[in-house]
Amino acid sequence: MLVRTRCTHCGGHFVADPYINARHYVCGLCKPPARAGKGRTPGAIGTALSTQIA
Ligand SMILES: [Zn+2]
Numbered sequence: 840m841l842v843r844t845r846c847t848h849c850g851g852h853f854v855a856d857p858y859i860n861a862r863h864y865v866c867g868l869c870k871p872p873a874r875a876g877k878g879r880t881p882g883a884i885g886t887a888l889s890t891q892i893a
Contacts, residue, residue, distance in 0.1 A: 842855065851868075
């Protein structure tokens, strides 16, 4: 089962596993893995974020 969890960083709601700590949840867009974050521009992340919320 998946639940919608609020990101503590951007305030957006994201589908996440229910066993995570929702009080400290940070979405993958705000806190991407070290490897995934390299080479990406802020603009690209913003576009992805808008898509996620919509
Ligand atoms: Zn976020």
